[in-house]
Amino acid sequence: MSDCTNELEREVARLRKVNQVLMDRVERSVDKSGSDFGLFEHNILLQKHVEARTAELGKLQNDLYQAQKMEAVGILAGGVAHDFNNLLHVMRGNIELLARDMSIGSQGRERLKAVIRSQDRAAELVRQLLLFSRKAESCKVAVDVNREAREVVRMLERTIPKMVSLELHLAPKIGPVSGDPVQIEQVLLNLINNAVDAMPEGGRLVVETSSVDLDQDFVQLHADAVAGPHVLLTVTDTGCGMDSATLKHVFDPFFTTKGVGQGTGLGLASVYGIVKGHGGHIHCCSESGRGATFRIYLPVADPVEETPKDQEPEPPLRGGGETILVVDDEADILELTREALEDMGFTVLGVASGEEALDAFHKHRPTIDLILLDLNMPGMGGHKCLRELLHLDPAACVLIASGYSAHGQAKQALASGAKGYIGKPYRLRELEAKVREVLDYSGPDAPGWGHTGHF
Ligand SMILES: Nc1ncnc2c1ncn2[C@@H]1O[C@H](COP(=O)(O)OP(=O)(O)OP(=O)(O)O)[C@@H](O)[C@H]1O
Numbered sequence: 001m002s003d004c005t006n007e008l009e010r011e012v013a014r015l016r017k018v019n020q021v022l023m024d025r026v027e028r029s030v031d032k033s034g035s036d037f038g039l040f041e042h043n044i045l046l047q048k049h050v051e052a053r054t055a056e057l058g059k060l061q062n063d064l065y066q067a068q069k070m071e072a073v074g075i076l077a078g079g080v081a082h083d084f085n086n087l088l089h090v091m092r093g094n095i096e097l098l099a100r101d102m103s104i105g106s107q108g109r110e111r112l113k114a115v116i117r118s119q120d121r122a123a124e125l126v127r128q129l130l131l132f133s134r135k136a137e138s139c140k141v142a143v144d145v146n147r148e149a150r151e152v153v154r155m156l157e158r159t160i161p162k163m164v165s166l167e168l169h170l171a172p173k174i175g176p177v178s179g180d181p182v183q184i185e186q187v188l189l190n191l192i193n194n195a196v197d198a199m200p201e202g203g204r205l206v207v208e209t210s211s212v213d214l215d216q217d218f219v220q221l222h223a224d225a226v227a228g229p230h231v232l233l234t235v236t237d238t239g240c241g242m243d244s245a246t247l248k249h250v251f252d253p254f255f256t257t258k259g260v261g262q263g264t265g266l267g268l269a270s271v272y273g274i275v276k277g278h279g280g281h282i283h284c285c286s287e288s289g290r291g292a293t294f295r296i297y298l299p300v301a302d303p304v305e306e307t308p309k310d311q312e313p314e315p316p317l318r319g320g321g322e323t324i325l326v327v328d329d330e331a332d333i334l335e336l337t338r339e340a341l342e343d344m345g346f347t348v349l350g351v352a353s354g355e356e357a358l359d360a361f362h363k364h365r366p367t368i369d370l371i372l373l374d375l376n377m378p379g380m381g382g383h384k385c386l387r388e389l390l391h392l393d394p395a396a397c398v399l400i401a402s403g404y405s406a407h408g409q410a411k412q413a414l415a416s417g418a419k420g421y422i423g424k425p426y427r428l429r430e431l432e433a434k435v436r437e438v439l440d441y442s443g444p445d446a447p448g449w450g451h452t453g454h455f
Pocket residue numbers: 190194195198237239240241242246250255256257258262263264265266267268269291292
């Protein structure tokens with residue numbers, strides 16, 4: 001946000017300087033000839049320059065307003081989504097435990113399935129809101145956008161209507177992007193689905209990649225863009241296009257022109273959040289009846305910073321009687337997790353804060369095999385608790401469980417020594433698999449071990 005304001009201030013300063021130079025020239029031309037020869041031309045030039053720069057400033061101001069609006073809505077949406085995520089987590093876990101109860105009968109089981117289906121839809125909405133507000137945890141690796149584009153097109157080819165011709169124009173050499181492959185896939189899926197929806201009678205859909213070097217001129221006109229090498233991903237369609245009123249709200253969450261039950265209006269909002277979360281820039285160009293073009297600029301990664309994609313987790317195994325210390329301030333989540341882990345064959349100690357966790361660790365240290373730690377807790381909180389635990393025992397096996405992360409908090413925790421991360425809401429079998437994986441694979445010599453932990 002402050003970048004945009006600085007940008008505007010720099011522009012105003014630059015404009016003043018340009019005016020000064022032109023005024024100097026005017027004065028010099030009057031002095032030399034002793035007349036006002038050339039003054040008229042200089043005035044015209046000055047006027048044109050001022051007009052052009054005023055228009056650019058107006059655009060920048062509008063961008064700034066848009067960015068502020070999106071940030072405010074993002075904070076609200078992120079807060080709501082975070083609380084919903086926790087509620088869903090408790091609901092899902094209890095229903096999964098209920099479904100394991102053989103005495104509920106087939107009718108009860110059918111009802112539970114319907115609840116689980118609705119919950120899955122609710123979880124998907126929450127996930128998109130977290131993506132929009134950039135609070136979704138992400139795992140950044142070196143991503144080849146070409147490969148993701150090929151993969152998504154291969155996935156969609158069979159489902160896209162025959163009247164839509166889908167073309168893939170990929171530049172042979174593009175740099176890697178530091179990104180979350182699942183999120184990049186999500187961007188492509190949303191843009192392609194929208195393009196298909198915009199062409200009910202058929203048309204042409206082109207997915208294109210290229211390498212571009214964004215220069216200062218581009219950055220001056222697009223407040224949130226940064227200069228340097230980028231991968232440009234373009235999705236163009238020849239569909240119905242958008243009028244200026246639609247275009248203005250296209251990235252707003254819940255903005256949709258589709259009928260009830262047809263669209264949530266979260267597709268482009270999550271695309272926007274993902275692009276911003278990748279340090280990129282997105283731009284949409286469209287006119288009513290003339291198709292639409294979405295351009296996404298993603299900065300090329302510094303290859304040194306990248307880590308290879310982690311291995312797929314091992315298939316889940318049952319608990320082997322190990323003791324797990326569960327730390328969560330939400331009583332429902334704590335109880336649910338305790339029940340689920342006990343059901344899997346683990347012994348569980350449950351505590352509601354970082355302070356209690358340290359206390360329990362002091363008392364039961366030799367018997368504790370793993371600590372399942374929530375990050376967002378009042379009091380000392382998860383991060384400090386993690387630091388203290390590792391201070392007491394650098395080999396302590398800590399698995400982070402977190403619903404969201406404002407600025408990659410979970411990643412930070414992994415970097416500071418946690419052995420793994422699991423996002424809430426998780427399925428019980430995911431928890432089982434992750435706990436088993438961390439218990440079996442923890443230790444510096446373990447396969448797949450790295451400072452980013454196991455995802
Ligand atoms: N390629 C396109 N051509 C024309 N209009 C578009 C295009 N992409 C998006 N839009 C417009 O932007 C609106 C918002 O798009 P968005 O993807 O956010 O939500 P949605 O597609 O309506 O719903 P959802 O993505 O949740 O199914 C759409 O309803 C549509 O009016």
